[in-house]
Amino acid sequence: MMDRFLQRFENWLDPFEDEGESREDARLNRTGHLEPLPDETNRFIWHFARQAKWPLLGLLITGGLTGGIEVVMFTGVGWLVDALGQSSPETLFTDHFWLVAGLAFITLVGRSLILFLASVLEEQVVSPSFYNRIRWQSYRRLMEQTYTFFQNDFAGRLAQKVQQVGQATGDFITTVLQTFWSFVTFIVLTVTILGAIDWRMAVVLAVWALGYVWIVRNLLPRIRENGRAAAEARSVVSGRVVDAFTNILSVKLFDSDRREDSFVKEGFQNLVDTTRRMTRALTEVRTAVAVLNGFMMTGVGAVALTGWQSGSVTTGGVATALGLVLRLNQMSGWMMFNINGLVRNYGTIQDAVATVTRVPTLVDDAEAQKLVGGRGEIRYEDVTFHYGKGAGIIQNLSLTIRPGEKVGLVGRSGAGKTTLVNLLLRLYDLEGGRILIDGQDIAKVTQASLRSAIGVVTQDTSLLHRSIRDNIAYGRPGSEDGDILSAAERASAEEFIPTLRDPKGREGYDAHVGERGIKLSGGQRQRIAIARVLLKDAPILVLDEATAALDSEVEAAIQDNLTKMMQGKTVIAIAHRLSTIAAMDRLIVLDKGRVVEEGTHAELAAAGGLYASLWARQSGGLLYADTDSDAEQGAAAAE
Structure with missing residues (x-):
């Protein structure tokens, strides 16, 4: 009582x-x-x-x-x-x-x-x-x-x-x-x-x-x-x-x-x-x-x-x-x-x-509207960004990615590849120029609607200390179990998930993965992250070394599913291992924050420029090591 x-x-x-x-x-x-x-x-x-x-x-x-x-x-x-x-x-x-x-x-x-x-x-x-x-x-x-x-x-x-x-x-x-x-x-x-x-x-x-x-x-x-x-x-x-x-x-x-x-x-x-x-x-x-x-x-x-x-x-x-x-x-x-x-x-x-009480430095515009989904065209117009240093990263860069086009970003560490992706996600505000998605300035739309339209898989994947189910469904709350299981299968994760068991006795999709997903191997974390993006099914897809943590056999299995997932989507892929993006519609070669080459793999390999040099080193069995300083505040580690 x-x-x-x-x-x-x-x-x-x-x-x-x-x-x-x-x-x-x-x-x-x-x-x-x-x-x-x-x-x-x-x-x-x-x-x-x-x-x-x-x-x-x-x-x-x-x-x-x-x-x-x-x-x-x-x-x-x-x-x-x-x-x-x-x-x-x-x-x-x-x-x-x-x-x-x-x-x-x-x-x-x-x-x-x-x-x-x-x-x-x-x-x-x-x-x-x-x-x-x-x-x-x-x-x-x-x-x-x-x-x-x-x-x-x-x-x-x-x-x-x-x-x-x-x-x-x-x-x-x-x-x-x-x-x-x-x-x-x-x-x-x-x-x-x-x-x-x-x-x-x-x-x-x-x-x-x-x-x-x-x-x-x-x-x-x-x-x-x-x-x-x-x-x-x-x-x-x-x-x-x-x-x-x-x-x-x-x-x-x-x-x-x-x-x-x-x-x-x-x-x-x-x-x-x-x-x-x-x-x-x-x-x-x-x-x-x-x-x-x-x-x-x-x-x-x-x-x-x-x-x-x-x-x-x-x-x-x-x-x-x-x-x-x-x-x-x-x-x-x-x-x-x-x-x-x-x-x-x-x-x-x-x-x-x-x-x-610190006032956020990156906020939605007072009259920001939701991003209206459309074809998935991305335009960088005279974009300048230097992490506040005044120079050294992206300078007056213009680039158009057509709706449904699959584009690979190539370049040395620190060239600006991951920075371009982070700017598209509006993790930073531009210092000059603008970025448009289907004609809409991303600075004029809400951050939530912008990021809901983009699926991202990075090399350094960290998961939430929650269940496998919650992690896969994180980008699409309220998903049915059938959809979650389908995404896991398409990401070749259905093999190991049933074998998982946490210290509290939770098994399979109910097992918790530990802080930042530490209980899983790098490849397992990556497959869960890929399943999460597959389930989200956003019209724009960003792959930042998405398969770098996977062994060759699993990568080959997932690559087929990624290819299917990319159908009808605008894709931006970053990879140091050039063979993983050689089949893209177009490759954009960056150097010191500028576009220095673009074309198909065959065209660039024959042109004898920077891309050809990078390809020759890798196809010759050499590991490419760049000694340039990392001007992207740690972004190169993710690249």
């Missing part, structure tokens, strides 16, 4: 709602342009607080009531002590029935009800849904970043930022509204009540409060700065550890002298150093609070006792005063711990905000 009651509150907030998404996009469950999150820490916190204003207002109210009821209970003890002095055991309940009954009601019902409501708001509404909403919106903003953004950072570090910002922002807001506000309420009521008993007690508490504020203003900033540094150090450690685990085979094969341990240890050492700086500041704060509280308790106690001696303070007043200041001592130490947490969380938010 209690579970059903609590579940009603769990649906108050939608954990996946996004204010930065248009209502129409959300209603249709489609990808639209997301508004960036505020890049200033206070506005970032307020941005999310507004999204849960009613539950957070409830926390504010219950936080104040919690502090208030604490004061009432301690004050009630003083009233009860005076009542005991005024009545005999036989007449206590008769003389002070309403006092005793009221204190019992507050203790049994009032306090329990307030704490229950506070717990429901925090545990059922805010903690699961509100925290996740922050993480979800932060994750979506990161996913809108460019391909280069992810190339330049650790995946583990970015994941840590998403987790940290949700936890830290949620903790900061709930601590302010409940813990901090409860403490402030307790102080205000305590000063008021003790001031009514003896004004000197109020003076002592006022001086104590000023001292407490001084500590917060002057000593806690060090914790905030060190907390931010510690948060960054934790994310760096996470990134390095995940990087080592992700590339464990390379580490095992090449790191015989444990260099990876030293690299990760360096990150841990930085974390230890930043944590030590923060804990030194914490010790200073705790010591200062302990000394301040000692003076506060002694001062109030002295005033209470001297007042009792002079008759201006009753025995119950002494009990109230001592009870409140002892409780204030406990709360102040506990509150300073929470303020430390507030400051550290604020530093963590500051650190994460710099990452998750």
Whole structure:
């Protein structure tokens, strides 16, 4: 019964709602342009607080009531002590029935009800849904970043930022509204009540409060700065550890002298150093609070006792005063711990905000339309691109690929082959010129519709750590099992898939492939990737060394299926092994970002140019090795 009651509150907030998404996009469950999150820490916190204003207002109210009821209970003890002095055991309940009954009601019902409501708001509404909403919106903003953004950072570090910002922002807001506000309420009521008993007690508490504020203003900033540094150090450690685990085979094969341990240890050492700086500041704060509280308790106690001696303070007043200041001592130490947490969380938010609020540099045009599928004509018009270096990659390149034409891109490493494909996929924005698909400028259509029209198989295939079925169907969600099995068969993957079994006992198409598909061989990963593209059945097909990871027998089997798949499609193929693309309709030879030759294999082989030189080396049994620098930021490795 209690579970059903609590579940009603769990649906108050939608954990996946996004204010930065248009209502129409959300209603249709489609990808639209997301508004960036505020890049200033206070506005970032307020941005999310507004999204849960009613539950957070409830926390504010219950936080104040919690502090208030604490004061009432301690004050009630003083009233009860005076009542005991005024009545005999036989007449206590008769003389002070309403006092005793009221204190019992507050203790049994009032306090329990307030704490229950506070717990429901925090545990059922805010903690699961509100925290996740922050993480979800932060994750979506990161996913809108460019391909280069992810190339330049650790995946583990970015994941840590998403987790940290949700936890830290949620903790900061709930601590302010409940813990901090409860403490402030307790102080205000305590000063008021003790001031009514003896004004000197109020003076002592006022001086104590000023001292407490001084500590917060002057000593806690060090914790905030060190907390931010510690948060960054934790994310760096996470990134390095995940990087080592992700590339464990390379580490095992090449790191015989444990260099990876030293690299990760360096990150841990930085974390230890930043944590030590923060804990030194914490010790200073705790010591200062302990000394301040000692003076506060002694001062109030002295005033209470001297007042009792002079008759201006009753025995119950002494009990109230001592009870409140002892409780204030406990709360102040506990509150300073929470303020430390507030400051550290604020530093963590500051650190994460710099990452998750970054405005994407490659976005859809404000009036972008979906790409209208058609014949599959591709035109590069005076295209210039240099990865922001000013020169050196693609310069004023023009090229037209006719609908249904099969084109092979040939050239030395760094010639610009993979760059041309990446520009077609709009992984980067052009620095000059434009690219058209069926007359539509790809910069004016949505990225999602553009990429849905292009099927890509690369040499360096990485799969998602999900089932074989999910990986094949990734480019065409909702596919029937029959279509998935057919695509696997056409990719010559049906031989090994039934033999797969993961550590959790899942077999065949249900078996999970490990991170980046590490449980599969290179050839198996490639066949799954080819099956995925076969199932997607996009009108434009890009093959970037698509069969390079396969042995000759499997390659021959798949080549027939690829040939069938290419029928009626516009195809761009890249291969260093020229024999795999020699039968293409046309070969485009690139050198230093320019088209230097084009024609059929026979025409180019007879022309005696660059292609003929490359073909002669390969057909003569030599492995072609290019010593040019890789000007494509790692693209040559994929080529």
